[in-house]
Amino acid sequence: MSTVVFAHHGMTPAERLRDAGWIAFVALILGVPLIGLTTVDVGGRLAVDTRFGLLAVAVVAAFAGRLALRWAIDSLRAHKQSKARQHTADTLSSRARTLSMVLGWMALGVSIALPIFFSDNRYVVDTATTVLIYVMLGWGLNVVVGLAGLLDLGYVAFYAVGAYSYALLSTQYGWGFWEALPVSGALAAMFGILLGYPILRLRGDYLAIVTLGFGEIIRVVLLNWTEFSGGPNGISSIPRPSFFGLEFTRSAPEGGHSFASFFGLEFSAMHRLIFLYYLILVLALLTHAFVSRLRKLPVGRAWEALREDEIACKAMGMNTTNIKLSAFAIGAMLGGFAGVFFAARQGFISPESFTFSESAIILAIVVLGGMGSQLGVVLAATLLVLIPEFGRNFAEYRMLLFGMAMVLIMIWKPGGLLSHREPTLRLRDPRAKAATTEGAQ
Amino acid sequence: MSTLLSVRDLTMRFGGLTAIDDLSLEVPAGKITGIIGPNGAGKTTLFNCLTGFYKPTVGTLRLAHPRRGELRLEKLPSHRVARDAQVVRTFQNIRLFPKMTVLENLIVAQHNVLQRASRFSLAGLFSLPGYRRAEREAVERARTWLERLRLTQFADDAAGALPYGTQRRIEIARALCVDPVLLCLDEPAAGLNPRESAELNELLLYLCDELGIAILLIEHDMSVVMNVSDHICVINYGRKIAEGTPDAVKNDPHVIKAYLGEDDEEGVMQAYDETEERAS
Numbered sequence: 001m002s003t004v005v006f007a008h009h010g011m012t013p014a015e016r017l018r019d020a021g022w023i024a025f026v027a028l029i030l031g032v033p034l035i036g037l038t039t040v041d042v043g044g045r046l047a048v049d050t051r052f053g054l055l056a057v058a059v060v061a062a063f064a065g066r067l068a069l070r071w072a073i074d075s076l077r078a079h080k081q082s083k084a085r086q087h088t089a090d091t092l093s094s095r096a097r098t099l100s101m102v103l104g105w106m107a108l109g110v111s112i113a114l115p116i117f118f119s120d121n122r123y124v125v126d127t128a129t130t131v132l133i134y135v136m137l138g139w140g141l142n143v144v145v146g147l148a149g150l151l152d153l154g155y156v157a158f159y160a161v162g163a164y165s166y167a168l169l170s171t172q173y174g175w176g177f178w179e180a181l182p183v184s185g186a187l188a189a190m191f192g193i194l195l196g197y198p199i200l201r202l203r204g205d206y207l208a209i210v211t212l213g214f215g216e217i218i219r220v221v222l223l224n225w226t227e228f229s230g231g232p233n234g235i236s237s238i239p240r241p242s243f244f245g246l247e248f249t250r251s252a253p254e255g256g257h258s259f260a261s262f263f264g265l266e267f268s269a270m271h272r273l274i275f276l277y278y279l280i281l282v283l284a285l286l287t288h289a290f291v292s293r294l295r296k297l298p299v300g301r302a303w304e305a306l307r308e309d310e311i312a313c314k315a316m317g318m319n320t321t322n323i324k325l326s327a328f329a330i331g332a333m334l335g336g337f338a339g340v341f342f343a344a345r346q347g348f349i350s351p352e353s354f355t356f357s358e359s360a361i362i363l364a365i366v367v368l369g370g371m372g373s374q375l376g377v378v379l380a381a382t383l384l385v386l387i388p389e390f391g392r393n394f395a396e397y398r399m400l401l402f403g404m405a406m407v408l409i410m411i412w413k414p415g416g417l418l419s420h421r422e423p424t425l426r427l428r429d430p431r432a433k434a435a436t437t438e439g440a441q
Numbered sequence: 442m443s444t445l446l447s448v449r450d451l452t453m454r455f456g457g458l459t460a461i462d463d464l465s466l467e468v469p470a471g472k473i474t475g476i477i478g479p480n481g482a483g484k485t486t487l488f489n490c491l492t493g494f495y496k497p498t499v500g501t502l503r504l505a506h507p508r509r510g511e512l513r514l515e516k517l518p519s520h521r522v523a524r525d526a527q528v529v530r531t532f533q534n535i536r537l538f539p540k541m542t543v544l545e546n547l548i549v550a551q552h553n554v555l556q557r558a559s560r561f562s563l564a565g566l567f568s569l570p571g572y573r574r575a576e577r578e579a580v581e582r583a584r585t586w587l588e589r590l591r592l593t594q595f596a597d598d599a600a601g602a603l604p605y606g607t608q609r610r611i612e613i614a615r616a617l618c619v620d621p622v623l624l625c626l627d628e629p630a631a632g633l634n635p636r637e638s639a640e641l642n643e644l645l646l647y648l649c650d651e652l653g654i655a656i657l658l659i660e661h662d663m664s665v666v667m668n669v670s671d672h673i674c675v676i677n678y679g680r681k682i683a684e685g686t687p688d689a690v691k692n693d694p695h696v697i698k699a700y701l702g703e704d705d706e707e708g709v710m711q712a713y714d715e716t717e718e719r720a721s
């Protein structure tokens with residue numbers, strides 16, 4: 001009987017007690033050396049003292065904590081299930097659609113207006129630029145992970161390829177930002193295909209491990225091939241992008257104009273920062289338009305189908321090799337673009353900017369945002385950049401806070417912040433359909 | 442009637458296990474060929490060999506394609522079997538694209554046509570008229586099959602969330618969107634109720650009589666396979682043990698033995714009659 005009653009909570013009371021008992025037991029085993037025994041200084045010599053009272057407290061706390069945690073998770077899940085039952089799929093999806101529309105337009109409005117309101121706050125504009133870089137990276141990786149379902153842990157490699165391409169092209173050959181941008185993107189795409197080829201047969205965990213390795217290889221090569229990449233010293237004095245040929249310098253070049261003098265403005269270092277902000281905003285919006293459009297094309301649908309079932313794809317006559325390579329290439333190209341911007345903004349790059357933890361953060365953004373959701377990426381990128389920033393006040397607890405926030409979000413929304421998937425095309429107009437179902441009730 | 446597919450001396454071994462043992466089989470064009478046999482007989486393995494998912498250990502699979510001439514299926518990778526040879530299959534354990542809508546499932550099945558029309562996505566990116574027309578046609582084709590299989594009401598729902606019988610129909614509709622010359626159905630009636638299997642019968646006859654699609658049908662539901670098949674091939678332990686019209690096969694002592702063991706000679710007919718009664 002009790003099994004039936006508790007079925008939707010997942011566990012019977014006896015099971016919960018047993019579960020908590022195990023945890024307490026583990027706590028006891030670990031606790032004996034960690035808490036139960038301690039060394040004290042007795043007249044210059046070390047002696048072992050026991051603290052079994054404290055140990056008992058710790059074990060009881062572990063037991064109670066485990067019970068409470070299980071209870072909290074189960075009731076949260078039950079609550080969500082009952083909520084899911086209340087809503088029919090239709091109203092839920094139309095609500096999700098309007099919500100994402102509103103959120104999307106709001107985000108766009110805020111991002112356009114932000115530098116106007118914070119035109120003299122360097123910190124805000126800088127942080128917002130960082131958020132946008134991650135948004136762009138998230139959108140790029142979303143193609144590979146969210147749409148095509150290929151778990152890529154080395155995405156930062158393409159970011160690095162883009163950044164170093166621009167850095168080298170500009171410092172060695174004097175290329176400008178706009179000339180280098182497409183070339184660097186193409187180079188990154190080439191690396192995407194290069195990586196994609198050998199790992200076509202791999203899936204899931206194996207794919208993740210190989211891509212991780214690839215990311216590290218690129219970084220280690222950059223670190224050690226000193227003649228080529230400057231090694232650990234990186235590349236410095238990378239030229240900043242100019243505003244249609246106008247430099248953001250204090251004094252105008254001879255016979256020409258700087259940005260400030262051309263527009264008759266007082267020179268301010270903020271001009272460049274705001275320009276960079278709008279530049280990445282435009283790049284990110286272009287990326288968004290590009291990816292959203294691709295999603296609705298055969299290639300985008302093929303990516304999603306590949307994520308859903310590769311064998312079924314083959315049975316439908318789809319060349320999964322090409323589909324995978326196109327996902328890697330497009331994802332890598334977008335990462336390359338972001339890298340070019342990164343190099344242009346920093347003016348200095350070194351392999352340290354392209355460690356595994358960057359890949360992990362970008363992946364976290366995609367997963368947290370809800371795989372495949374474009375708006376989810378924006379929310380997640382904002383959160384993941386801002387949480388550590390707010391956390392600065394907590395000094396050494398900062399990363400702890402960051403980790404906790406991620407765990408909480410994943411418990412609260414296991415499918416990501418915005419897991420709603422909008423179909424790429426419909427047979428009927430969704431509003432008409434909602435109207436007929438409402439009329440029927 | 443001309444032969445569409447001819448399977449010659451097909452053998453498929455997995456290590457020490459011989460799943461298909463020197464099997465030969467002719468599939469006529471525009472007819473329904475039933476494949477029956479106990480579980481583990483090698484029926485699904487035969488489909489996997491046909492559609493390029495397994496490379497046969499020995500044997501040839503010749504398809505006399507009506508427009509492209511003779512194709513050797515055992516030499517083609519699986520996606521080319523569907524794309525070039527137009528041999529399309531469904532799966533015993535339904536394999537849809539669960540998070541995509543039913544309509545999207547059917548559009549993805551027309552990937553190659555659409556991808557060509559989108560010219561490496563360039564025509565698609567700028568939504569050029571040629572691509573738009575191709576997409577409209579694809580939707581129309583999908584709509585036709587959705588209507589034919591009574592799926593229109595589910596068109597915009599996620600395929601994975603629908604009932605089992607509906608998913609079976611979706612998988613068939615999706616296969617039809619690939620425009621098959623030979624349609625291989627792996628237990629399409631499994632999990633269907635009698636009314637749904639009767640509908641399936643009617644659909645299969647329509648596909649073959651009206652559209653001239655040849656069908657290779659693996660099925661345990663005797664009410665389906667005995668009623669629609671023109672020709673039945675019985676497999677046991679990877680070998681063909683009997684072949685012929687439904688009536689001939691039903692009364693073949695080898696078949697009765699394979700299904701029911703040595704003693705019970707009347708069982709298969711009894712089982713068949715029972716399903717008949719249930720269906721009507």
Ligand SMILES: Nc1ncnc2c1ncn2[C@@H]1O[C@H](COP(=O)(O)OP(=O)(O)O)[C@@H](O)[C@H]1O
Pocket residue numbers: 455458460478479480481482483484485486487
């Ligand atoms: N990939 C495989 N590896 C090893 N054995 C397989 C494989 N596929 C099928 N088999 C074996 O081949 C035999 C036939 O299986 P199958 O074709 O699925 O039978 P059925 O007639 O029920 O569809 C079974 O014994 C099965 O275990």
Ligand SMILES: [Mg+2]
Pocket residue numbers: 484485486533
């Ligand atoms: Mg089978």
